[in-house]
Amino acid sequence: MFLYLRRSQGLLWEILLMGATIAADCPPKCICDIFKVNCRNKGFVSFPKNLPLNTRYLDLSRNSITEINSLQINLLSDLVYLDCSHNAISEVSKLDFLAGSRVAYLDLSYNTLKRVGATTFQTLASLIVLKLAHNKIRNVQNNAFDSNIGIRELDLRNNSLTFVNVTAIKTLSGLHSVYLSGNPWDCQCTVKDLSQWLQKDKSLFPDDKDTVCRSPNSMAGIKVSDALNNILHICLAPLDYFDYIFFVMVGVTIFISGIIVATISGIIMVYLDRQRKYTETDDDIEPVLYPPAKSNMRFSQINT
DSSP: OHHHHHHHHHHHHHHHHHHHHHHOOOOOEEEEEETEETTTTTSSSSOOOSSOOTOEEEEOOSSSOOOOOHHHHHHHHHHEEEEEEHHHHHHHHOOTTTTTTTTOHHHHHHHHEEEEEETEEEEEETTEEEEEEESSSOEEETTTTTOOTOOOOEOOOOOOOOOOTTHHHHOOOOOOOOTTSSSSSSGGGGGHHHHHHHHGGGGGGGGGGOEEEEGGGGGTTHHHHOHHHHHHHHHHHOOOHHHHHHHHHHHHHHHHHHHHHHHHHHHHHHHHHHHHHHHHHHHHOOOOOOOHHHHHHHHHHHHO
């Protein structure tokens, strides 16, 4: 009985101490509870400091924060849920999440992000939900999510994507839903693979009906999943009369150019060969010495 009471008192002191620590470290204006910090809509223009080290749930949404403080965020080794939506964050790098391996939910929607690089979320191996909607993202690199194979929900709505390489997303084997609507999709050859994927796995794209082409004008408003035949017609269009004339002209030009080059090369080679032989002939001729005429006359007189 005594041992039980002693353990209970020890647990009570730990809880009280934890509460005191949390209260002492809670940033101004924020509301802190056990493992949870709520700084939503508190007028922050920079990442708050003095966050409790045991924070697991952090809500920083609806402020004016321009960047994630890598030092502060990397001290939160137990962080699982991070909401930074509705801020002014323009760039995120892996340095911001070096200790964020446990983060499972990350909301960066309604910011000003412009790209998703190969290492942006590299350290977030436990990521399950990634929200990037309502940014200015123009490019998602092919291997952007290679380290995030556990992602089940990916939200890329309302960005500036005209195309996306589907290999960047197809690597996510556990994917349950992808949101792509609100982007200015350019339904030409670069969107062919995406259109095929949308047509094949419509259940994976809850907003398929709103994922429409912006260009070219002939396909504006058509669902990307329904634009496959038109895209294939553009990419695999048959050659017309003028295309054949062009190819014939190019072939003839290349053929004539080849003949001219070969002829000139042959003439030069023959000329150089003859010059070499002429030089060698001159070098091989030995001079013949004839005795003076007077000596011959005297030798004849003596003999007679």
